[in-house]
Amino acid sequence: HKHLLGIESLRPDEITTLLDLADQYVDLNRRDVKHSDALAGLTQINMFFENSTRTQASFELAGKRLGADVMNMAMQASSIKKGETLIDTAMTLNAMHPDLLVVRHPHSGAVDLLAQKVNCAVLNAGDGRHEHPTQALLDALTIRRAKGRLHRLNIAICGDIAHSRVARSNIILLGKMENRIRLIGPPTLMPSEISAFGVEVYEDMEQGLKDVDVVMMLRLQKERMDGGFIPSEREYYHRYGLDADKLAHAKDDAIVMHPGPMNRGVEIDGEIADDINRSVIQEQVEMGVAVRMAAMDLLAQNLRANPTVEV
């Protein structure tokens, strides 16, 4: 592949190859000296048109640990504010010959569009409610390491599915790897295209969580609710917030995940989030660096093997 735009275009064996390489980078990142030269001589530009803590920091660290020249565009201070379009901004940066462009954008499809206009490899760091491929890959690596496999697991994805690119990428990835997926949440927060996903849908947390191996919680993404129905946080926590009582319905060794940023006391109880016997939230962050190293390494290998490939 020239780009990493979504999980949709990846085959199961390609997902496995990427996760295997990421496992090696987990080992590298735990050493005293965390350095490789897989991206030496290459230039990586990070363009985040939407806020980020984890994705931005981990892509930056990943590039630096692999020896790339990494530049973070401060989009708030860029000429986007003067009316320049996304494509003109991208073409301007493209003229500076980057090799890897990491892009987050509030509009679904914006990153795919941009990838058609530039010569370098583009990695989607989250576009609207469409896809967040590296998040799904880091979640997959976390699950595989915790459970020893990434197939035939019962996985619950809970909360605001409708507005979540994380849920969408995870549903696609975990489905490709032949897991049983349950979506749990209020009907108002379920996507309309749900029948296309091949998943089970529950309105009730206790029923939905029964005997699952993995519980994946999601934030209420109010920034994407466009004036539609927004549930009250208290009522939402009561019905859908993950607490000890609700978690007791899952398997005894079920792991608890959250992509972050977390809203404690809204979708998850703070004590559950911090319980190192159940929560793998910090491991997810650690896997995020390794997965992004693996993704950029594989794209760079492709760039080097096919230097004249057209977009």
Ligand code: CP
């Ligand atoms: N999970 C995730 O994408 O977090 P950030 O928005 O902080 O990057």
